[in-house]
Amino acid sequence: MPLTAYLPKEPTMIRLTLDEARTLSLSILRHAGFSEAQAQAVTATVVAGERDGCASHGLYRVLGCVSSLKAGKVVADAEPEVIDQAPSIVRVDARGGFSQLAFQAGLPVLADKARTNGIAALAINRCVHFSALWVEIEQLTELGLVALACNPSHAWVAPAGGSKPIFGTNPIAFGWPRAGKHPFIFDFATSAIARGDIELHRRAGKPIPEGWGIDASGQPSTSAEAVMNGAMLTFGGHKGSALAAMVELIAGPLIGDLTSAESLAYDAGSKSSPYHGELIIALDPQRFLGAAADAHLARAEALFDGIEGQGARLPSQRRYDARAGSLADGVQIPQALYDDLNALLN
Amino acid sequence: MPLTAYLPKEPTMIRLTLDEARTLSLSILRHAGFSEAQAQAVTATVVAGERDGCASHGLYRVLGCVSSLKAGKVVADAEPEVIDQAPSIVRVDARGGFSQLAFQAGLPVLADKARTNGIAALAINRCVHFSALWVEIEQLTELGLVALACNPSHAWVAPAGGSKPIFGTNPIAFGWPRAGKHPFIFDFATSAIARGDIELHRRAGKPIPEGWGIDASGQPSTSAEAVMNGAMLTFGGHKGSALAAMVELIAGPLIGDLTSAESLAYDAGSKSSPYHGELIIALDPQRFLGAAADAHLARAEALFDGIEGQGARLPSQRRYDARAGSLADGVQIPQALYDDLNALLN
Known part of the structure; x- marks a missing residue:
């Protein structure tokens, strides 16, 4: 359900x-x-x-x-295997378990490599994936690292100029540590909207806005049902489509794991969580900047002040507000x- | 002019x-x-x-x-200085010269670090910048590397939900090498449109489409003149705005260089090319994948076939077509x- x-x-x-x-x-x-x-x-x-x-x-x-x-789509007792792939790459084979435990296993190695070399990558393979990326990004910012993460999903989204689903909703998340404050984090799907939002309209019998998707014949449609049987669209036209392709490539073949089309085929109609890989990149400001790090990170605060000072919100503000409420109540x-x-x- | x-x-x-x-x-x-x-x-x-x-x-x-x-905004005989910042970071101080020579100086070191460690970063500092990023990305794909690049520019673009320019047009470019074929490369501004396109409409006395910008009071405007005196908008709403902020951060403070607001202030009205930094990240598929690299890169080709097979174009196709014509004629x-x-x- x-x-x-x-x-x-x-x-x-x-x-x-x-x-x-x-x-x-x-x-x-x-x-x-x-x-x-x-x-x-x-x-x-x-x-x-x-x-x-x-x-x-x-x-x-x-x-x-x-x-x-x-459905037999996840291994209940999988123990992730950590592989030291290269001086700046750690791979974790999730062995068919959930991504979260694999991420936990790889995190200290990723952080260590980023601090030693300046930039490093964590490739999680063969994981069952349903996690929001910001949860992982935040663990990296807590260590003082800048982080970028992405993963494919299931092929529900058509490329710009096309009509057939080939991309997943392919989220991209980014985090920037802030001393004494919640980190700057964004985490968004490269699809125009989450698939769940289209499902919500379908159940309510409401039309969806133009731009969310196309029907099976490739025509723009405001029918949730038609779009779920056709294809979702990316956000931002050809630019969002290009980013979705990048996610397929760097969190798919580059790490030796499935594309969204391959992941959907593997699912074989069971509607389980997608099974694929995930790429996380960590960068250490201390290694980029040395003794000047604090001064330069203070200039980033000026950027945030410039955004908030004109009444615009930083991406995760709603989440941090909800968090404060949940911790209290x-x-x-x-x-x-x-x-x-x-x-x-x- | x-x-x-x-x-x-x-x-x-x-x-x-x-x-x-x-x-x-x-x-x-x-x-x-x-x-x-x-x-x-x-x-x-x-x-x-x-x-x-x-x-x-x-x-x-x-x-x-x-x-x-x-205008005294570029050093005519600047000799870039290459700094081995960390095992996976090379910095190049352009010393006030153009970015291109600094990139050339850093490229072999970046490639060497990516091949040795799997992932590496090139930070170009204190450069005068007007280059399209795809020119640099293509040089990395020619070496068999996956590449990602971005830079700030001048503060002309408002954040989502705001009204005052704080971001540059902040391009993001990505490249993926393809054996025997032109690489997959995209290179786009995170602004809704290039500033030059707004200038084109201004000169022609034509209105601009909605969504390109806002006037100085923060209201949506179809007047090119009003938008050039107000603020441009990002592509893709809050998602494009988040990406623009990411570019400010990772190609600004993270590498110890100027944000778009600081670069515009440095320009002091001379309308010279922006002076700032640039971040390039290179990833080596051979290091991620080892002996399995060819098999996994072939799966990327299946993705490209799936895009082109439904009549959609790959991002750089127009450029490659133009190139073929120029080489002939x-x-x-x-x-x-x-x-x-x-x-x-x-």
Whole structure:
């Protein structure tokens, strides 16, 4: 059942503390048969998503983890293998487990390589992927590193000038550490809109705005149903399309992993989380700038002040606001979702 | 005089062989007082621009080189200094000369570091910059490397949700090598449109499309004049704006160089080429993939086939078509531009 099914106009909501949310996720994943390490890693990210007001990357995802396991599309006790590929490349073979544990395994090696060499890459292979990238980016900014991440997904998006889906929603995320402040982080799909938003319109019987997609014959369409059977479009026309292609290349063949078309073929209709790779690049300002780092990072603050000073928002502000609320008051999820989650404990 | 002044509806055109174009550029730059190395490096890129049908990065730019020198905004005989900053970082101090010679100086070190470590960065500092990034990207793909480049420019573009210019047109370019074929390369401004296109509409007295910019009071405007005195907008709304901010950060403070606002302030109204830095990242597929590289690069070809097979174009196709024509028949430039160029030889 898609998340949107849990979001009628006036859903009954239930409030959970973050600890309760964590315990609920952990209990379900353990009960489903995931190893403790996989369950802990997944739980950390879904609770972060719920905490930051990203319900589509929150507790709802636990349902998908369990159904992916039942569909045989994820390895419940996968232990990631860390491979020292080159002085500035670490590879992690997720061995069919979730990306989160693979990322955790690779993170200290990536950070070490970035600090030693100035720039380094982490390639995660053979992972089941549903994580928001900002969760990972933020762990790099907490270490004082600048970070860039991307991954393919499933082939739902047509290239500019084309009519057939070949790209995934292919998110790109970037993070910049800020002393004493939340990091500057953005994380967006290179598709015009998230697939879940089109599904939301379909369920509500509402037309979608022009520019989101085309029907199976390649014509622009405002029918959610027609676009889901046709193709989504990229954001920003040919420029967004070029970026989507870049993500396919650098987080696909460059790291020896699947493109979105190959990942969709592998899924074979099971509607599980995509199985593919992920590329993360980390850059160390201290290594670029040496003793002058603090002075130059202060100039970045002037840029942020210039953006916020004219009333524009920094990309993650809404998430940080939600976080402050959740840390104080916990999170709210629809009662129906809470019930379905609890049903997995039986 | 802007390029657009040379482009009336039916300009008289003059045809030059690529050798003639090269000789013309070299002669003018030498006559103006540039060192042989600076003159050669600039000439290579302006002839490449003219050859590939990018008139705005072609011979026209030689005029700007000479006027920048007269304005005291470029060092005629600058010798770039190459600094081995870290195992995966090379810095080149352009010492106030053009970016092209600095790039040439750093290129072999960047390639060597990428091949040794898998990923590496070239930071060019204190350069006068007017080059199209694809010219540099292509030199990296010719070495079998994947490449990503970006730079700030002058603060002409407002952030999403804001009204005051703070970003440059901040181009992002990417290249992917293809065996026996032209590389996959894109190179686009993160602004909705090039500033020159707005100038073109202003001179023609034509309204500009909505979405290109806002007036000085922050209101959407279709007046080219009002937008040039207000602010341009980014492509793709908040996503393009986020990318523009990323370029400011990683090709500005991260490499110890100017933001677009700082570069515009340095210009102090002289309308010279922007003075700032540039970041280039190179990744070596052989180092990521080892013996499996050829097999994985073949899967990238399947992606390109999937794009072209549905009638969509790859980003640089127009340039490659123009190149084929220019190599056979030479290039054509407006007679008036040719006359102005030759006047610089007196």
